[in-house]
Amino acid sequence: MIVTVTANPALDLTWEIDRIEIGAAHRADTGAVRAGGKGLNVARVAHAQGYPVRAVTTCGGATGAELRAELEASGVPHLLVPVAAPTRRSVAWVDRALGDTTIVNERGANPSADEWAAFSDVVRAEAAAASVLVISGSFPPGAPPTLLPELITAGAGRPVIVDTSGPALLAAADAGVAVLKPNKAELAEATGLADPIAGARELLRRGAGLVLLSLGADGMYAVTTDRLLRACLPEPLAGNPTGAGDAAVAAAATLLTDGTSDPESILRRATAWSAAAVLMPLAGEIHPTWRDIERALIVDTFPAPTHHLEEPA
Numbered sequence: 001m002i003v004t005v006t007a008n009p010a011l012d013l014t015w016e017i018d019r020i021e022i023g024a025a026h027r028a029d030t031g032a033v034r035a036g037g038k039g040l041n042v043a044r045v046a047h048a049q050g051y052p053v054r055a056v057t058t059c060g061g062a063t064g065a066e067l068r069a070e071l072e073a074s075g076v077p078h079l080l081v082p083v084a085a086p087t088r089r090s091v092a093w094v095d096r097a098l099g100d101t102t103i104v105n106e107r108g109a110n111p112s113a114d115e116w117a118a119f120s121d122v123v124r125a126e127a128a129a130a131s132v133l134v135i136s137g138s139f140p141p142g143a144p145p146t147l148l149p150e151l152i153t154a155g156a157g158r159p160v161i162v163d164t165s166g167p168a169l170l171a172a173a174d175a176g177v178a179v180l181k182p183n184k185a186e187l188a189e190a191t192g193l194a195d196p197i198a199g200a201r202e203l204l205r206r207g208a209g210l211v212l213l214s215l216g217a218d219g220m221y222a223v224t225t226d227r228l229l230r231a232c233l234p235e236p237l238a239g240n241p242t243g244a245g246d247a248a249v250a251a252a253a254t255l256l257t258d259g260t261s262d263p264e265s266i267l268r269r270a271t272a273w274s275a276a277a278v279l280m281p282l283a284g285e286i287h288p289t290w291r292d293i294e295r296a297l298i299v300d301t302f303p304a305p306t307h308h309l310e311e312p313a
């Protein structure tokens, strides 16, 4: 069973707008409301592909009640830890004309120390039965710095995948997790290194096993201490990229659950699921044609051990 952990869930609100103009008023059809947050999206994708999952997250206030109701309706197995602070919202505006999406994530309110302790206890209990533990998304400002290491330790003895940003990304590398999935900006911000390959190497040096580095429309790298691979599509796909990274994490989690840890297999499925997510209107779903997308991928292998500072051309 894949256990996903989302410390900062969000009620995701998505509106499609014909053309967004900064400073103008817009009209839209009724927007979509979904239980979101990166780990919930990972669980949705893996569940839809037939894998047993359990999504662990918090929920509070009226937004939390909506999140709970939507999650229950979705059929994705979950475990919600009640907290007093209301669940945050995340707003996405999809510009139909540009095929572009603008997102505003509320930072989220911080649960109390007792609520975090209860959350950690639940994660520890669930992780004991997990094939893979996935810890995804941001942490609300003020969350204890010990929380992420505690959650990672809960997954001891099985692969742990972390998809987060900021100092938490370095903390996860230091804890020696199996897979990290930053994008270019997150990697540069956390490591202070402009060259993404050098940034990925820094995470490996700190202890990560595999860095899946997403490059948006340019595809994805898989970097280990002895391999450097890049996968991309012949043509980038237009759509809503919200949740594309979560689909990549779901791909890695499902393969690790199947006992496949080969970086090339993980890179191929991660890139294909990520692209297939772009073709869907909402996060947490992948297009059924993902196998065709995977077959069309272009995969390059670079001589990793001699390559230190420059990004491959």
Ligand SMILES: O=P(O)(O)OC[C@@]1(O)O[C@H](CO)[C@@H](O)[C@@H]1O
Pocket: 008, 010, 011, 012, 036, 037, 038, 041, 090, 103, 105, 136, 137, 138, 139, 242, 243, 244, 245, 246, 283
């Ligand atoms: O603030 P975070 O946790 O980094 O991102 C939150 C979020 O934007 O990410 C998902 C898409 O990946 C959305 O479902 C969600 O609301």
